[in-house]
Amino acid sequence: xRKILCFILSLIPIATFAxxxxxxxxxxxxASYITLAAECSSTQTDLGALPSExxxxxxxxxxxxxxxxxxxxxxxxxGHTVSLYATKYTTPSLHIGTDDGTCxxxxxxxxxxxxxxxxxxxxxxxxxxxxxxxxxxxTTPTVSTPSNNTINWTATSASTSIxxxxxxxxxxxxxGSTATSLTISTTLxxxxxxxxxxxxxxxSAWSFGAxxxxxxxxxxxxxxxxASLFSSNGTFRSxxxxxx
Amino acid sequence: xxxFYVGIVVISCLFCTGVFATTRCVKLSxxxxxxxxxxxxxxxxxxxxxxxxxTxxxxxxxxxxxxxDKSVATNIxxxxxxxxxxxxxxxxxxxxxxxxxxxYVYESAGGCAYxxxxxxxxxxxxxxxxxxxxxxxxxxxxxx
Numbered sequence: 598x599r600k601i602l603c604f605i606l607s608l609i610p611i612a613t614f615a616x617x618x619x620x621x622x623x624x625x626x627x628a629s630y631i632t633l634a635a636e637c638s639s640t641q642t643d644l645g646a647l648p649s650e651x652x653x654x655x656x657x658x659x660x661x662x663x664x665x666x667x668x669x670x671x672x673x674x675x676g677h678t679v680s681l682y683a684t685k686y687t688t689p690s691l692h693i694g695t696d697d698g699t700c701x702x703x704x705x706x707x708x709x710x711x712x713x714x715x716x717x718x719x720x721x722x723x724x725x726x727x728x729x730x731x732x733x734x735x736t737t738p739t740v741s742t743p744s745n746n747t748i749n750w751t752a753t754s755a756s757t758s759i760x761x762x763x764x765x766x767x768x769x770x771x772x773g774s775t776a777t778s779l780t781i782s783t784t785l786x787x788x789x790x791x792x793x794x795x796x797x798x799x800x801s802a803w804s805f806g807a808x809x810x811x812x813x814x815x816x817x818x819x820x821x822x823x824a825s826l827f828s829s830n831g832t833f834r835s836x837x838x839x840x841x
Numbered sequence: 842x843x844x845f846y847v848g849i850v851v852i853s854c855l856f857c858t859g860v861f862a863t864t865r866c867v868k869l870s871x872x873x874x875x876x877x878x879x880x881x882x883x884x885x886x887x888x889x890x891x892x893x894x895x896t897x898x899x900x901x902x903x904x905x906x907x908x909x910d911k912s913v914a915t916n917i918x919x920x921x922x923x924x925x926x927x928x929x930x931x932x933x934x935x936x937x938x939x940x941x942x943x944x945y946v947y948e949s950a951g952g953c954a955y956x957x958x959x960x961x962x963x964x965x966x967x968x969x970x971x972x973x974x975x976x977x978x979x980x981x982x983x984x985x
């Protein structure tokens with residue numbers, strides 16, 4: 598009877614409820630095609646590191662993976678901050694014991710900007726979790742053809758849903774060129790140049806699409822041009838994805 | 842009794858492979874008034890500083906109408922008659938992306954092209970009721 602109860606209890610997972618964000622933060626749920634890992638693979642796009650603890654220094658954080666045993670982060674005298682996690686994400690990893698339990702620090706091979714550790718003759722460095730997006734410019738996506746005169750366009754790449762926007766501007770360019778901001782002319786007829794951008798699952802820079810002979814034609818056709826180029830033109834697609 | 846225990850095991854296993862969403866907390870808050878030295882005229886993007894967080898909003902003139910500081914849209918449209926593109930809509934693109942939120946209706950399309958980016962900027966850097974309302978709507982419509 599006791600053995601059966603132990604077996605049953607061992608199958609019940611420890612409940613992990615999504616943590617609430619502290620005051621001054623908004624809560625965003627991670628999309629299913631974004632994974633958390635100490636290192637992103639070569640086929641993934643690294644969206645950046647995420648500390649476990651929300652502090653004045655962090656723009657964003659993932660509190661529901663943080664170590665909750667009274668120790669948030671370790672800070673070295675040299676100013677390196679090491680996040681402690683409730684889960685072991687790497688092998689090997691550092692185990693930080695407290696009176697209340699154990700927290701984990703990610704280790705990845707090689708020297709790095711974190712704290713460097715030598716273990717069994719191999720050098721590792723500490724790292725935070727990274728958001729890894731399953732998308733690659735070498736994968737040909739499928740796209741939907743947007744209606745005339747809309748601004749949004751959509752695509753799917755290896756099960757990742759993509760939303761983009763378009764803009765007609767007076768900033769010129771060529772396919773492959775990118776911009777962080779566009780000039781929108783008060784003289785409407787000058788806004789001949791179609792630019793495209795991905796906004797979801799994360800934002801890219803503006804990538805040049807095409808030049809039209811009339812601004813009204815640009816307004817009509819730009820979103821469709823963005824979708825078409827994203828599917829057919831590797832240079833355009835790389836400019837977008839590599840600028841995420 | 843054996844059937845009862847097997848049933849408990851089966852029910853428990855239904856929860857064994859559950860996937861729990863990860864919550865990401867982004868340091869943005871509607872009461873926070875942002876700041877910038879940029880005037881953001883004639884521009885698509887405007888970047889402001891929101892309590893240390895670099896935040897970029899995109900402004901877009903469209904023919905899609907709405908209620909200022911209130912209406913939300915997933916997609917907006919332009920008119921073949923480009924003089925109809927007088928409605929300024931704004932969306933967050935950094936550090937998170939949002940849906941489009943209506944900001945202002947201008948007298949002319951040229952006026953919208955000139956001012957829309959600045960209108961989005963003003964919604965982030967001023968503390969009038971309409972600006973706080975705009976930011977509340979914006980932050981409540983994040984694209985996940």
